[in-house]
Amino acid sequence: MLHTRTTPAERRHTLRERLAGDRLLVMPGALNPISARLIQDTGFEAAYLSGAVLAADLGLPDIGLTTSTEIAARAQQTTRVTDLPVLIDADTGFGEPMNAARTVQLMEDAGLAGLHLEDQVNPKRCGHLDGKSVVPREEMIRRVRAAVDARRDPDFLLMARTDARAVEGLAAAIGRAKAYVDAGADAIFPEALADEREFEAFRKAVPVPLLANMTEFGKSRRLDTRTLQDLGYDIALYPVTLLRLAMGAVEDGLRTLAAEGTQESLLPRIQTRSRLYELLGYADYAAFDSAVFDFTLPPGT
Ligand SMILES: C[C@](O)(C(=O)O)[C@H](CC(=O)O)C(=O)O
Numbered sequence: 001m002l003h004t005r006t007t008p009a010e011r012r013h014t015l016r017e018r019l020a021g022d023r024l025l026v027m028p029g030a031l032n033p034i035s036a037r038l039i040q041d042t043g044f045e046a047a048y049l050s051g052a053v054l055a056a057d058l059g060l061p062d063i064g065l066t067t068s069t070e071i072a073a074r075a076q077q078t079t080r081v082t083d084l085p086v087l088i089d090a091d092t093g094f095g096e097p098m099n100a101a102r103t104v105q106l107m108e109d110a111g112l113a114g115l116h117l118e119d120q121v122n123p124k125r126c127g128h129l130d131g132k133s134v135v136p137r138e139e140m141i142r143r144v145r146a147a148v149d150a151r152r153d154p155d156f157l158l159m160a161r162t163d164a165r166a167v168e169g170l171a172a173a174i175g176r177a178k179a180y181v182d183a184g185a186d187a188i189f190p191e192a193l194a195d196e197r198e199f200e201a202f203r204k205a206v207p208v209p210l211l212a213n214m215t216e217f218g219k220s221r222r223l224d225t226r227t228l229q230d231l232g233y234d235i236a237l238y239p240v241t242l243l244r245l246a247m248g249a250v251e252d253g254l255r256t257l258a259a260e261g262t263q264e265s266l267l268p269r270i271q272t273r274s275r276l277y278e279l280l281g282y283a284d285y286a287a288f289d290s291a292v293f294d295f296t297l298p299p300g301t
């Protein structure tokens, strides 16, 4: 009911403890606040807020158009309805190092457990597209240092993402990751590595928690969780999977409705009213006012 029982500090602590262990953390990206609730309900231990999803949700491409205050507002709506630690994609930090610093404080205030900042230039692009550019290593180091200085809760996770693999090659990407760790990054997101061999090389060279981005239709070979666990990775990320699933289903449904003039054939595939109410904790609100939930729903609806 009202959905959360934990403080942001507790969730940050949980994430830190989880990353200190050996077990892979599987992190699906929420597509909206209630889907974060579903991520928790289905047994996952952390959720992600993707820049690509937040932009797409507003009908925008993932090119750095969204602002830090827009994503902070969405983050707050999400952290209000889940007890899971939530990691957010803070793109390039939305400007200069001073903007990255402000972004860190906004994301702490939004109840998140951590964020990642990347070393792309502005305007940025999806890490799995061609034609990316990265800022000089020193500039990203300034970004990371500004973020570290701005952080107030030492448990708030600051992850640095390097997009350099596609631009400067694997060795340079590893070199950058090490420099970002030296600048204070707690964890590394090596973007768009090709295959197991490259994931392994990163693991051998970089001594902090590592995230593997298993996005669909990208440049990385999709590895299953067992393989990622064996490779010693700490987080398996599925950033846009739920959005793609939902949008695929919504489009099919719209076409079916248009073609058939009724939603009858869709009923077996859609979420029932009772499941939605269960997820919303509808019945629990009777504790405030018994008239809120004094009805029963027919089976199967
Ligand atoms: C992780 C990512 O930054 C995101 O915004 O979700 C994207 C995902 C995608 O576009 O598939 C990225 O990898 O750049």
Ligand SMILES: [Mg+2]
Pocket: 050, 051, 052, 062, 089, 091
């Ligand atoms: Mg992104």
